[in-house]
Amino acid sequence: MRAEETTLEDVKLIQLPKVMNPAGNITAINGGLDLPFEVNRVYYLYDIPGGQDRGGHAHKALHQLLVAASGSFSILLKDGRASKEFNLKRPYEGLLLPPGLWRELRDFSSGSICLVLASHPYSEVDYIREFKEFKEFKKFL
Numbered sequence: 001m002r003a004e005e006t007t008l009e010d011v012k013l014i015q016l017p018k019v020m021n022p023a024g025n026i027t028a029i030n031g032g033l034d035l036p037f038e039v040n041r042v043y044y045l046y047d048i049p050g051g052q053d054r055g056g057h058a059h060k061a062l063h064q065l066l067v068a069a070s071g072s073f074s075i076l077l078k079d080g081r082a083s084k085e086f087n088l089k090r091p092y093e094g095l096l097l098p099p100g101l102w103r104e105l106r107d108f109s110s111g112s113i114c115l116v117l118a119s120h121p122y123s124e125v126d127y128i129r130e131f132k133e134f135k136e137f138k139k140f141l
């Protein structure tokens with residue numbers, strides 16, 4: 001589906017496999033099995049000061065899986081028509097985001113880590129950083 005056409009209905013909160021162990025659990029994310037895209041970049045947000053927000057943009061082509069690898073945070077998503085907030089707080093839950101959605105990340109708990117698996121290498125050209133421009137991008141919705 002084209003990024004211009006994606007909606008909040010295309011967002012999925014998925015359960016990731018969890019290998020339980022008294023010595024500590026493991027969650028593995030297998031490309032080709034757990035994800036609908038090929039992973040070409042992994043990055044993580046950390047050392048986020050209290051009260052700090054992240055995001056405030058949309059992507060034109062990037063597919064992502066967001067995981068609260070530690071702690072918790074909220075993600076407000078907008079598709080140009082509606083908005084929906086998710087709270088990520090379990091390292092075995094992932095939020096699958098197609099391109100074409102505005103996101104605002106906030107309420108990071110102390111020491112939280114936002115792990116992101118992404119379909120493409122970093123490219124500033126892929127960003128829409130103005131909400132007005134985003135609304136224009138989604139205008140046919």
Ligand code: T46
Pocket residue numbers: 041043045054055056059064066103105114116122
């Ligand atoms: C999203 C949230 C969860 C790089 O050099 N390489 C990278 O891979 C990334 C992601 C960023 N950067 C540089 C580019 C910017 O100068 O780091 C700076 C901040 O990047 P950005 O505005 O993307 O940061 P966030 O934390 O607001 O957003 C990022 C993702 O871009 C975004 O899609 O969902 O993390």
